[in-house]
Amino acid sequence: MADDNPAGFAVDLTNCDREPIHVLGQIQPFGFLVALGSDWLVARVSNNIEAFTGKTPDMLLGRPITELVSDKALHAIRNRLAMLRGPDAVERLFAQPLVDGRPPFDVAVHMSGDTIVIEAEPAIVEDLEAAAVVRAMVTRLGQSDTMATFLREGARQVRAITGFDRVMVYRFDEQGSGEVVAEALQPGVDSFLGLHYPASDIPAQARTLYMRSVFRIIADVGAQPVPILPMLDPRGAALDQSLSVLRAVSPIHIEYLKNMGVAASLSISIIVGGKLWGLFACHHYAPRLPSFANRTAAELLGQMFSLMLESRERREAADYETRARNVADRMMATVAQDGDLLSNAPWIGDMIVDTIPADGVGVYLNGAISLSGLAPNHAEFEAIVAMLNRIADNEVFALDSIQSVLPEAARYADRAAGLIAIPLSRKPRDYVVLFRSERLRSVRWAGNPEKAVEYGPSGARLTPRKSFEAWSELVKGSSVPFSAAERRVANTLKTGMLEVLVRLSDTAGEERQRANERQELLIAELNHRVRNILSLIRGLISQTRDSAESVEGFIGTLEHRIQALARAHDQVTSDRWGPARLFDLIEIETGAYAGLQRDRVKIDGPNVLLHPVAFTTLALVMHELMTNAAKYGALSDSGEVLIRWTIDPEGSLLLDWTERGGPAVTAPTRRGFGSTIIERSIPYDLGGTAELNYRLAGLEAHFCVPSRHVAGVSEAKPAARSSEEQAHAKPLKSCAVLLVEDSMIIALDGEDALRALGAVQVVTTGTVARALAAIEQTDFDFALLDFNLGNETSAPVADALARRGIPFAFATGYGEAIGDIGRHQSVITISKPYGPRQLATAAAHAIAHRAEDQAGVNTPR
Secondary structure: OOOOEOOOEOOOOOOOOOOOOOOOOEEOOOOEEEEEOOOOEEEEEEOOHHHHHOOOHHHHOOOEHHHOOOHHHHHHHHHHHHHOOOOOOEEEEEEEOOOOOOOOEEEEEEEEOOEEEEEEEEOOOOOOOHHHHHHHHHHHHHOOOOHHHHHHHHHHHHHHHHOOOEEEEEEEOOOOOEEEEEEEEOOOOOOOOOOEEOHHHOOHHHHHHHHHOOEEEEOOOOOOOEEEEOOOOOOOOOOOOOOOOOEOOOHHHHHHHHHHOOOEEEEEEEEEOOEEEEEEEEEEOOOOOOOHHHHHHHHHHHHHHHHHHHHHHHHHHHHHHHHHHHHHHHHHHHHHHOHHHHHOHHHHHHHHOOOOOOOEEEEEEOOEEEEEEOOOOHHHHHHHHHHHHHHOOOOOEEEOOHHHOOHHHHHHOOOOOEEEEEEOOOOOOOEEEEEEOOHHHHOOOOOOOOOOOOOEOOEOOOOHHHHHHHHHHHHOOOOOOOOHHHHHHHHHHHHHHHHHHHHHHHHHOOHHHHHHHHHHHHHHHHHHHHHHHHHHHHHHHHHHHHHOOOHHHHHHHHHHHHHHHHHHHHHHHOOOOOOEEHHHHHHHHHHHHOHHHHHHEEEEOOEEEEOHHHHHHHHHHHHHHHHHHHHOOHHHOOOEEEEEEEEOOOOOEEEEEEEEOOOOOOOOOOOOHHHHHHHHHHHHHHOOEEEEEEEOOEEEEEEEEOHHHEEEEEOOOOOOOOOOOOOOOOOOOOOEEEEEOOOHHHHHHHHHHHHHOOOOEEEEEOOHHHHHHHHHHOOOOEEEEEOEEOOEEOHHHHHHHHHHOOOEEEEEOOOOOOOOOOOOOOOOEEEOOOOHHHHHHHHHHHHHHHHHHHHHHOOOO
């Protein structure tokens, strides 16, 4: 599994005593590479470019890219560059007529620092609808019942797209070692299922590259790589080829593949939770280059597979933790009735096997030892407890190799190689320790151990069998590691057992145990609060999901509800979880959801202080009321909302919500989660009342919060908050803008940028006819025109804008020197891809220039 590292620079990864092998600036020969400086001059080319384009490197280096690439193709490339998002983005063009007089090419473009990298290969035209193919494959993946069938189906689907002889799903563990967990094979090809590899086979720098460049292919292991000229730039730096589709690979990796008899290789990164989970590793026993479209579809499938895998893992972890906590709760309930069970290792082992799989259990409690299953003997266990007292810090402590910190543990690794220790007290510490036996007991060889291989210059090390042997040597004396979910369950067991011990210690009346009680109860309370918060969030997710009509609606509604909770939490924690002002709660929710309409929300009431529980509950209720008013009620039209509250003689808070002047209101036929929050939160959580009346004139609601939740009333009136909507000076503040752009994605980004500069209305069109119609219908303050619109230009639009005195600017993918703009030579032009700064400068310049012209001729607009 040895692989290359970033920057087109490969090193020897075999841990042998040899000098590093450098491969600076080389690509695979099935395509060519051109690197451009910021001035669009050719800075580097691959040495094989003449075979594809008919032009030698000497004819191109230092020359404008237009001497190689047609104007139309260059325009397409500029547009693709405008779509790049993030430092590791790559955009593709299919069947592009790149060079005049030559067949079409498939093209990939990305940025390497300030260098534009264009890679091209002869187009392989196939009748493939990538989206439809991937959609069908994702459907099949979703029908997999178990994780094992899901992984196996993923391998099958990747093999179906790529046509490779062997496709493996390769998973990394926490130490970086790997295992083949699923595969799909051509009949007659050796199986590697279950094979393990050491972390050194894919070292850290290669893993970093797999995170940045998720798709890698070696079309022909026997092909000679092609150098890039010049190898170094004037500063002595090599071209960073981390994102290059064609980048050559380490000779060590090539030797590894040759030792396996593999002639072509392909890998797709599997990224879960922002980390490298594993790879789809594909092998073929003859040279193979799938089409660009097939490779793109395979990459898309890999991304969808990663998302589905992450969802499955989270769901399985949540289900596992729920089951484990149920077992832990039953266990603690039993122990609370009979404290002696905590020192009964066989009973604990039987109870805990369903929560944290283990081969043996040891208990050290008040100096007494109890052992069960595959475990060390008494003397060995005492040494382990002494070791834990030295290095563990009253937290759950897990090791997959006891001998790494206690060398004498090597002699009993077959019984107890790894452990997870659950502390039961402070110093001197007591423990429940779960043991796992040596990992190699359950590992098998997956290939043909008798099959001969042809060793390369690096010898037998670079073969699957030898890698497996290296891994076996590496993990000897180690167990299967304890997962993060298992450690969380161990923490739950710790808290539960501590609670039981605290209660038992109370009956004994020991001062030391009472001190432990206070501290551990604080830990338990914190854990309880955290679990309550997680339960609340889980409930919000579940209920919001059930009522959402789309993924976007689900995300938006959930985000707003969690933000409402967060705002309330900020208020009550600003004074150490103390009472908070009702006025602040309503003001914040009004500002967040009424926005510029907040002057239509009238607030009247005394300066009431609420305890945290009531404050948080009212925050959700106010959020739902304000959201409904903005979407469907008075604030969606020209109405207003009146919020009044008083304190009754018993000290309870009476709050009235009244909407007037909005659209006619009728009672909903279906109760969503938002309505449930409004109607049931205060009665259920606070013991108060809630009454809703859907009057024709508008919604009316009356709430009563019992006096026990009211901390008091201050005589001082709350100070009015200053407006948060004071906008910074922006060149397009309050302007109506016309955006003419024939690319939908660029138009969407352009619209966002114009609104960020202050525009309140952005009308987007992609043709001259629609732009002229928009000018007739709307009085624009500014316009941004993409000059080249497919088979036409925006010159007629510019003429119409000039006649009306509307300032405008041009944008183009052909550079600033565009022709045929007639009398608009003085109009500012910005080149794609443009950013907010260039757009702001162009808008300010155009508006100021038009103002100067009008002042000079004294013809006010």
